Amino acid sequence: MKFSTQVGNDNVSWSALKSIALEVDKGSWHTLYNYDHLVPPSAELMPHLTNDRRAFEEKDCLEGYAILSAWAAITERVRLGCLVTAMPFRNPAVLVKQAATIDQISNGRFEFGLGAAWHESEARAYGIDLGTPKERLDRFNEGLEVIRRLLDNDQHQSFQGHYYRIEDAPFAPRPVQKKLPILIGGGGEKRTLRMVAEYADHYNFFIGSFSTKEAYAHKNRVLDEHCQTIGRDPKEIRRSVCFFADIVDDEAQAKARRDFMGSNVEEAARLDLLFGSPQFIIDGIARNVEGLDIDEVILCGLSPKAETFQRFNEEVLKAFSPAGVR
Numbered sequence: 001m002k003f004s005t006q007v008g009n010d011n012v013s014w015s016a017l018k019s020i021a022l023e024v025d026k027g028s029w030h031t032l033y034n035y036d037h038l039v040p041p042s043a044e045l046m047p048h049l050t051n052d053r054r055a056f057e058e059k060d061c062l063e064g065y066a067i068l069s070a071w072a073a074i075t076e077r078v079r080l081g082c083l084v085t086a087m088p089f090r091n092p093a094v095l096v097k098q099a100a101t102i103d104q105i106s107n108g109r110f111e112f113g114l115g116a117a118w119h120e121s122e123a124r125a126y127g128i129d130l131g132t133p134k135e136r137l138d139r140f141n142e143g144l145e146v147i148r149r150l151l152d153n154d155q156h157q158s159f160q161g162h163y164y165r166i167e168d169a170p171f172a173p174r175p176v177q178k179k180l181p182i183l184i185g186g187g188g189e190k191r192t193l194r195m196v197a198e199y200a201d202h203y204n205f206f207i208g209s210f211s212t213k214e215a216y217a218h219k220n221r222v223l224d225e226h227c228q229t230i231g232r233d234p235k236e237i238r239r240s241v242c243f244f245a246d247i248v249d250d251e252a253q254a255k256a257r258r259d260f261m262g263s264n265v266e267e268a269a270r271l272d273l274l275f276g277s278p279q280f281i282i283d284g285i286a287r288n289v290e291g292l293d294i295d296e297v298i299l300c301g302l303s304p305k306a307e308t309f310q311r312f313n314e315e316v317l318k319a320f321s322p323a324g325v326r
Contacts, residue, residue, distance in 0.1 A: 001289065002030035003317045005309065006083050006242070006300040010040035010061040016304050017067060018074065023306040025075040027313035028321070030296060031111055032071065033083040036064045039122045057121065065098055072106035081111030083204065083242075083298070084185055088117050088128050088136070092143035093166050096150050100175045108176035111202070113183040114147075116140035116192075137191050139163045144182075144199040151180055181238075187211070189222045197226035202238040204298070208262075208272045213288050216241060220293065240296035243288070245274035245281055246303055247311055254280070274299075278315035285320070 007020055017034075024032045035041070039057040064082050071080050080102070085095065096112075103110040116136040117123065123130045130136055142161040149157040150171040159166050185204035186192040196203045203223060205216045220239060227234040244261060248254035254276040262270035274284040285297060302308050 001294060001320060002296045003028070003320070004031035004033060004079075004240070004296055004298045005029055005302060005312075006033040006035065006298055007302070007304060008040075008300075009034050009037065009064055009067060010042075011059050012062070012304045014062065014067075014070070016306075017062070018070070019306040020304060020309055021071045021075055021078075023309045025078045027309065028317050029078055029309070029313065031079040031081055031298075032075075033081045033111070033113065033298065034064045034067050036082050036085045036089065036115075037061060037119060037122060038063070038089075038126055039119075041119050041122070057125075065102075068102050068110075069105060072102050072109070075106070075109075077109075079109045079111055080106055081183065082113045084113035084115035084183065086115060086117035086119075087140050087143045088123065088130055092146040092164055093150065093169060095143075096147045096171070099180060100171070100173065103175035103177055103180060104173060106176075110175070110177070110180065111183055112147075112180055113185070113204075114140075114144065115185060137188070137195075141191075141195055144195060147182070148199055151175070183240075187215070187219050189219070193219065193223045194226045196223055196237065197230055197232055200237060202240065202296075204240045204242065206242045207288055208242070208244050208274075212269070212272075213292065217292060238295045239293055240298055241288070241292075241294055242298045242300050243272070243274050243285065244301040245284075245299040245312075246301055247278060247281065247308065247315070248275050249277060251276065278311070278319075281316050282319045285316075 005024065007017065021032060038061060040059050040061050068080055068082060099110060099112045117130055120130060142163050146159055146164050146166060149159060156168045156170050157166060158168055181201040182199055183202035183204055184196045184200040187205060205219055207213055207216055224234040248257060257275040258270040258273045262273050272284060272288060274281045302312065
């Protein structure tokens with residue numbers, strides 16, 4: 001099982017993000033992800049965290065793909081990706097050019113995370129039309145079709161849809177990787193998981209204040225059924241889960257943070273918010289992955305300081321290595 005991490009782009013300097021990337025690159029982390037937001041997203045994602053959403057969203061937030069390009073240039077080993085790219089923000093043909101360019105800069109280390117987008121207030125602020133939930137998924141499906149056509153074919157491609165079109169489009173240079181891996185996250189069983197089966201190489205789901213281990217197991221069964229329906233081997237799709245986590249040495253402070261982040265869920269479920277000692281985090285990961293088919297664990301919400309990632313590498317990740325205790 002591989003371990004990766006997501007670092008938010010908000011309320012953090014480029015200097016800190018640079019130091020984090022260099023530290024992660026030295027460790028045993030598999031992939032370093034950021035996210036694709038134009039304002040800090042937590043107030044809409046978890047509205048219980050703030051009473052002043054407007055002030056929260058006016059704080060600093062760096063643009064994700066510029067960060068990925070810079071990370072690609074300064075790192076050597078760790079894979080890089082966006083968890084996940086908002087399809088409505090960019091024309092998909094332009095977006096896949098960006099992805100191929102980052103794959104070139106990183107010498108084949110890019111993970112192409114894609115999503116339909118959900119943050120309504122940032123889209124409204126920046127003049128981006130998200131549309132209804134159905135329209136978002138319709139647009140997402142069309143964008144995936146454009147991207148796969150360009151990635152999977154050597155010839156010029158044309159496509160005419162409701163939202164996007166390309167006409168005799170060339171695509172060069174191609175990614176360094178023979179198959180640039182597409183990651184899709186989410187849990188919609190009728191459409192999102194069907195698109196995972198049709199287009200993706202990697203499926204991601206969140207365990208913690210949004211969902212449960214049991215829900216993840218169910219989503220995987222539904223995804224397997226979609227794969228069987230279209231004649232695809234489910235084993236071709238990697239599976240990953242996200243957890244909120246951070247090392248908090250004082251248990252009283254750790255509990256307070258779990259209670260704050262998880263005030264919208266039952267107290268027992270807050271134990272899946274992995275804020276606590278290294279051993280608390282190790283036990284929480286082990287408890288949640290037991291019996292599940294998981295290729296990658298992605299830890300989100302770590303304090304954005306290089307030393308945090310060093311401690312996780314030394315005190316958490318190594319417990320799951322072949323030489324560790326598990």
